[in-house]
Amino acid sequence: MAVSVRAARRAAPAKLNLYLHVIGRRADGYHLLDSLVAFADIADVVTASGAPRLELRVEGPFAPALAGAGEDNLVRRAAAALAERAGIPLRAALVLEKNLPVASGIGGGSSDAAATLHALAELWSLDLREPRFAGLAESLGADVPVCLLGRTAWLGGIGEQVSPAPSLPDCSVLLANPGIAVPTPAVFKARTGAFSEPARFELPLGDVRDLAAWLAARRNDLTDAAISLAPEIAEVLRALSALPGALLARMSGSGATCFALFAEPSAARAAAARLAAERTGWWVAAGPLI
Numbered sequence: 001m002a003v004s005v006r007a008a009r010r011a012a013p014a015k016l017n018l019y020l021h022v023i024g025r026r027a028d029g030y031h032l033l034d035s036l037v038a039f040a041d042i043a044d045v046v047t048a049s050g051a052p053r054l055e056l057r058v059e060g061p062f063a064p065a066l067a068g069a070g071e072d073n074l075v076r077r078a079a080a081a082l083a084e085r086a087g088i089p090l091r092a093a094l095v096l097e098k099n100l101p102v103a104s105g106i107g108g109g110s111s112d113a114a115a116t117l118h119a120l121a122e123l124w125s126l127d128l129r130e131p132r133f134a135g136l137a138e139s140l141g142a143d144v145p146v147c148l149l150g151r152t153a154w155l156g157g158i159g160e161q162v163s164p165a166p167s168l169p170d171c172s173v174l175l176a177n178p179g180i181a182v183p184t185p186a187v188f189k190a191r192t193g194a195f196s197e198p199a200r201f202e203l204p205l206g207d208v209r210d211l212a213a214w215l216a217a218r219r220n221d222l223t224d225a226a227i228s229l230a231p232e233i234a235e236v237l238r239a240l241s242a243l244p245g246a247l248l249a250r251m252s253g254s255g256a257t258c259f260a261l262f263a264e265p266s267a268a269r270a271a272a273a274r275l276a277a278e279r280t281g282w283w284v285a286a287g288p289l290i
Contacts, residue, residue, distance in 0.1 A: 008122035012044040012115035013290060014100055014175060015107030015147055016252045016259055018211075019218035021196035026158070031188055034198040035155040036165065036215075037146050040173050040259075041287040044100050044112050046075065048119040051093035054079060060098040065181075078113040078140055082120055085133055092120060101283050103181035105226075105253030110143035117148060151290075154200055168289055171208035172268035176240060176275060177257040177283040178232040187254035190225035208263045212247035215261075219250075226255035233258065239279065243271040257283075 024032035142159030240249035245267035272286035
């Protein structure tokens with residue numbers, strides 16, 4: 001096997017559930033979802049280069065949170081699964097720059113796994129569209145297929161049903177996390193009440209204000225459950241809603257990260273600076289949707 005590049009570098013962007021409806025539950029206990037997913041230009045980064053064996057170094061501000069992951073790290077699992085499917089030795093040096101908080105509702109681990117697949121496919125001259133790689137992303141986690149796609153999409157099933165959606169209007173987001181990890185299984189377990197209906201809508205829209213209006217008629221069905229486990233999430237949502245220029249504030253995924261939509265990048269950056277100054281213990285970042 002010839003290695004075609006010396007190193008491959010891929011971003012692992014934050015995944016946002018612009019809305020998330022829980023529409024049912026399978027017999028095996030997994031919940032059925034309807035969601036519109038987008039990605040922000042706020043990301044981890046995976047770099048892959050040649051090596052005689054698999055090596056992984058994790059760096060960046062949130063590296064300590066993954067210190068105990070060991071072989072269960074999704075980057076390692078993705079690399080091992082790809083090499084096995086391809087029938088090649090597992091030889092690569094991987095560096096994960098961990099800039100996104102862990103267990104925070106923005107798909108960090110899943111996006112890292114997808115970026116690893118893309119980077120190693122480039123390094124090893126593989127085509128992930130080949131039949132032998134079918135189902136590989138799904139085997140790593142329900143969110144990995146949409147992260148592998150890496151663009152705005154509708155989600156169905158338990159997250160494995162991915163349908164590309166038209167591009168969203170230009171807009172920016174501000175992400176905020178109060179420094180709390182919220183385990184996804186615990187949030188789903190805490191959820192109560194009736195199931196919602198699917199709520200997909202026509203795209204493309206005129207501008208970000210149209211998008212915010214459509215999203216305001218929908219919700220994240222996991223918000224109340226997440227707040228019951230981490231009341232600080234409610235404070236994050238209040239703080240985001242009060243920022244000048246914020247068109248919509250909502251929790252992403254199972255939390256605790258929340259986001260606000262802005263029409264202008266400058267407004268999102270100014271709001272991020274203000275929020276970071278006021279809430280020194282929070283993780284705050286701003287960037288455009290991609």
